[in-house]
């Protein structure tokens with residue numbers, strides 16, 4: 001079926017249709033909205049006492065809703081085993097960053113784009129958006145069922161779902177949007193995995209994404225480096241180099257640069273971060289600035305290269321005594337920091353892993369469970385921070401909802 005490009009223009013249903021949405025995060029709420037707009041009776045089931053808990057957590061540090069870069073490059077931010085980048089491109093065309101901003105504006109949430117391209121609500125928080133979206137869904141007639149955990153999908157007429165309250169319920173279609181596995185206390189705890197595995201649906205193991213990484217800091221180093229940023233650095237893992245900032249912590253690193261390198265670090269047998277502390281200063285310039293120095297090279301570099309105390313302590317720990325200009329150039333331009341592993345998934349902003357793409361058709365329907373669609377972070381894609389996560393959830397939810405309506409209309 002051809003879909004109208006504009007958001008919310010589906011009104012094709014000519015019969016009563018009943019759709020279940022499972023999971024009340026951004027993906028589930030968006031899917032419920034679209035299904036209700038399309039004329040379906042919608043029941044939304046949420047395992048927790050209230051919906052949108054992770055969305056609220058995301059709003060603590062400013063809700064980065066989407067990003068202003070063009071859709072062509074936007075789509076390349078999404079990765080995952082067997083993910084066809086063209087698919088994400090088509091879902092982003094269906095619900096683009098611009099449409100997301102317009103949608104938020106219709107809810108009365110004005111957004112602005114930072115110089116970096118990141119888009120935030122003017123109020124920065126998630127709570128007003130969540131409140132207005134839930135109000136809209138209620139007005140549309142969406143029925144909310146909280147404390148309802150999906151435990152099984154059963155064979156029978158239509159799509160049969162069983163929740164922790166007992167009896168199976170029957171629907172024309174279901175959209176599963178039960179999230180990934182980071183911050184499990186918000187409800188995204190992977191408790192749905194057995195229900196899909198019972199139907200031999202492959203779910204790739206969840207791993208932390210957009211998270212800190214641990215390094216071996218001796219206790220004596222921590223007081224000097226903890227909480228200190230390494231600004232304007234370049235960091236490399238595998239063949240990928242990114243520019244940005246790292247934050248030194250008591251256990252290792254946090255920050256945008258290392259978050260972006262998650263896929264490469266996870267793929268490495270012995271993860272290592274190679275840091276260029278002065279990407280804008282060529283090695284030759286460092287040699288020139290240091291040429292009159294004969295000893296105490298690291299101390300001399302403090303003034304000549306503007307190396308902070310934390311940076312010097314880090315260099316001394318990683319590279320040992322710096323006894324020549326060449327050793328200093330090496331340490332500044334290619335500081336090799338071995339990493340122990342990622343921080344626990346409980347702390348991660350998002351997760352990699354989830355329902356394997358081989359299980360899903362281009363309408364986001366599970367091949368082994370006709371009428372059951374998936375959306376959001378429970379699918380095996382990942383993306384860096386910058387607004388790509390929520391945008392990805394909204395875009396997949398939009399497609400899944402359109403497809404669930406079309407499926408219900410045809411069956």
Ligand SMILES: Cc1cc2nc3c(=O)[nH]c(=O)nc-3n(C[C@H](O)[C@H](O)[C@H](O)COP(=O)(O)OP(=O)(O)OC[C@H]3O[C@@H](n4cnc5c(N)ncnc54)[C@H](O)[C@@H]3O)c2cc1C
Nearest residue numbers: 023025026027047058064149150178179187188376377390
């Ligand atoms: C600290 C933090 C900051 C973040 N900041 C940003 C940001 O600024 N920008 C951005 O783009 N992204 C951000 N994210 C990521 C973003 O919040 C997630 O990508 C997004 O919430 C995922 O949406 P979702 O709907 O797929 O799943 P979720 O939001 O995880 O929602 C899934 C829902 O399903 C429910 N559920 C789970 N299992 C069951 C079951 N068996 N039965 C019924 N219900 C179930 C859960 O309780 C939950 O409510 C942040 C995340 C964190 C943790």
